Amino acid sequence: MSEQKPSENRNRNRNRNRNRNRNRGGGGGGDNETNSKRRSGKRKRNTHKISDHFSKRDFADKDASGTGNFRLSLGLVGALEMLRSLCDSNRITIVKGYEDPEGKENVKIKRNYHAMGLAAEITVENLTPEQVFIKAEEIEEIKSLGLKIENKTVYLDTRKADERLTWVEVHGQTLPVDGSVRAKYLRVD
Numbered sequence: 001m002s003e004q005k006p007s008e009n010r011n012r013n014r015n016r017n018r019n020r021n022r023n024r025g026g027g028g029g030g031d032n033e034t035n036s037k038r039r040s041g042k043r044k045r046n047t048h049k050i051s052d053h054f055s056k057r058d059f060a061d062k063d064a065s066g067t068g069n070f071r072l073s074l075g076l077v078g079a080l081e082m083l084r085s086l087c088d089s090n091r092i093t094i095v096k097g098y099e100d101p102e103g104k105e106n107v108k109i110k111r112n113y114h115a116m117g118l119a120a121e122i123t124v125e126n127l128t129p130e131q132v133f134i135k136a137e138e139i140e141e142i143k144s145l146g147l148k149i150e151n152k153t154v155y156l157d158t159r160k161a162d163e164r165l166t167w168v169e170v171h172g173q174t175l176p177v178d179g180s181v182r183a184k185y186l187r188v189d
Helices: 006-024 033-040 074-086 129-136 179-185
Strands: 092-096 119-124 144-148 153-157 165-170 173-176
Touching (some): 074 129, 129 144
Parallel strands (some): 144 165
Antiparallel strands (some): 119 153
């Protein structure tokens, strides 16, 4: 039997350990399905999550037949997460998120914050739109906040602005929130 140098033994042991790790799924590449199951316990699902409670699908244009590409402000997502925590973690449903500007014909709006990925129209489970509006007023990142009476939704956006716009839309009219509008439409019994 031939004598081996200590450095040769070390190299041989390193190579054995590398091969063992590769076979166990511990690195070294390979897309072995059984190894990924063994590591995580279950297969990972592609959810397109962008935060703890929202995914890209929540914001996607429901009317679009387009490419599936869209814009979304992470500031908006953060504001919605803050609102969810203020609403006792009740589920927020995004009625209208991103709106594809090319998919909407005959709509000429000077600035469409939905198309910029800065706006959402929402409802919150177990809360009235009036209650949601009042909770949303506590979040300073929300720069425009509206209550849509007929739709029973709350509009919010995170545009870059110094002052907040608050309004109520009723019978096609947009009324800025002042003392009388607040007393009439934002009563929470």
